[in-house]
Amino acid sequence: MTRPVLNIEEEKPLDPAVEKVRRKLVRFVAINLGLLFAALMIVVAALVYKAMNTAPAPTVVDAGVEIPSPTGVVEGQIVLPAGARIVSQSMSGNRLSLALDLTDGSRAIYIYDLLSKRVVGRFAVTEE
Numbered sequence: 328m329t330r331p332v333l334n335i336e337e338e339k340p341l342d343p344a345v346e347k348v349r350r351k352l353v354r355f356v357a358i359n360l361g362l363l364f365a366a367l368m369i370v371v372a373a374l375v376y377k378a379m380n381t382a383p384a385p386t387v388v389d390a391g392v393e394i395p396s397p398t399g400v401v402e403g404q405i406v407l408p409a410g411a412r413i414v415s416q417s418m419s420g421n422r423l424s425l426a427l428d429l430t431d432g433s434r435a436i437y438i439y440d441l442l443s444k445r446v447v448g449r450f451a452v453t454e455e
Contacts, residue, residue, distance in 0.1 A: 333371075405439050405446070 341349065405423075407413075411431035417424045423439040438448035 403441075403444055405437075407437065411435075 338345075346380060394435060405425070407425070407427065408429060412428045414426040414428050414434070418428070420443045423441060425437045425439065427435045429435055434452035436448075436450040437446055438450075439445070440447045
């Protein structure tokens with residue numbers, strides 16, 4: 328097997344019209360890369376500014392909820408319709424949501440506020 332002979336020649340100068348187009352292309356790429364870099368720096372600066380100047384989220388202090396002693400328990404009463412059955416419950420902050428099956432076969436959602444110790448919402452669940 329023979330190795331191919333590489334013909335190394337000096338590069339011939341480009342045609343003046345082609346050289347002019349190449350220079351325009353290089354200038355175009357340089358300007359676009361500069362603009363892209365500047366836009367990226369502006370976005371990074373805005374993110375840093377926002378991160379430095381945002382106030383921390385306020386912590387919610389439940390001043391009205393009694394915290395039990397190590398031996399005690401917080402107690403209360405939630406009045407529901409007679410014969411209602413609790414299907415599920417969910418708690419968010421100071422609100423307790425109870426999904427109920429009522430005696431007439433319908434469903435309802437009751438929202439109970441722990442701070443005021445009362446039902447603050449009753450929603451019937453119906454079909455369209």
